[in-house]
Amino acid sequence: MSLRILLADDHAMFRSGLKAVLHTQDDLRCVAEVADGQAAVEECARAAPDVAVLDIRMPRLDGLRAAERILGRPGNTTRVLMLTTYDDDDYVYRALHMGAGGFLLKSAPPEETIAAVRIAARGDALIDPSVTRRLISRFADSLTPPAAATELERLTAREHDVLLLLAEAHSNTEIGHRLGIGDETVKTHVSRILAKLGLRDRTQAVVYAVSHRLVAPTPEQRRPAPTRRGAGRRRRGA
Structure with missing residues (x-):
């Protein structure tokens, strides 16, 4: 049985590339693509994907608020995997407290992205090691x-x-x-x-x-x- 994935990112070419990566795997299927956080919330309520992959920075509703609404919906079964770039540490730190289940750099190689989606679907959490190390460095002192x-x-x-x-x-x-x-x-x-x-x-x-x-x-x-x-x-x- 395939895992059903929603992709939310306002860059169409990035979404297309990520979709192509996911579709190299028999057990992963992209069921929806959206360009903003509000659409991600609405589509998750409609399609109930197994995993929603959300860019932190999006128009209308950013990934953090979208994740909060998705995870807070009564009866929600969708897991959330956040995408981040090098300078998103403040967003990632907020999301850690909010309870998002995973963080992955947008520059991660395809095999790591595929593994992260599967890990999120299992209900486990994954944080890109480089993100964690920077957070420790930046906030511990x-x-x-x-x-x-x-x-x-x-x-x-x-x-x-x-x-x-x-x-x-x-x-x-x-x-x-x-x-x-x-x-x-x-x-x-x-x-x-x-x-x-x-x-x-x-x-x-x-x-x-x-x-x-x-x-x-x-x-x-x-x-x-x-x-x-x-x-x-x-x-x-x-």
């Missing part, structure tokens, strides 16, 4: 140290290790390799971590770890990100 988190005391030593690796955007397979355990064991640890900390998904685990200063930026991550010409410009409707 500005966070006020929180009061002691008593819920952290509920975690075993191994669960704490898994949480740290989650916060660094490692996949289950990568975590398993680092800790010498299998994928299923990693999944069990992740489920227990989320339950003990009262978190919804891996995305919230990243926010939790950063806000509680469990993950610190490396010296390399502390260096200012290179600026790009026109990076501060935003399209109308964003």
Whole structure:
């Protein structure tokens, strides 16, 4: 049975290219394409796709507000995968708190895009590692140290290790390799971590770890990100 995908991006050529990538897979089918966030909300209500792939910056209604309305609709079953570009960190940080299930750079190679759609459809969360590292670098030093988190005391030593690796955007397979355990064991640890900390998904685990200063930026991550010409410009409707 094919996964039904909605694509929302105001660049027609990008939508066309992404659709072509998805249609190389027998289990992925694009059922709708829209050019703005309001149309994405309406089409999700009508077609109930398995995954909505939303650009963060769109006219009429940006991807964040569109995702919020899609995810907040009673009976919603659509998962949301957000697309971002290099200078979208503020948007991504807001979306982490809102509960979107995944973030992928628009420049990601086709195989990563395909994997991200499947991960989102399963209800898991995916954050592009480079996005996570920049968020840690950018926001960790500005966070006020929180009061002691008593819920952290509920975690075993191994669960704490898994949480740290989650916060660094490692996949289950990568975590398993680092800790010498299998994928299923990693999944069990992740489920227990989320339950003990009262978190919804891996995305919230990243926010939790950063806000509680469990993950610190490396010296390399502390260096200012290179600026790009026109990076501060935003399209109308964003």
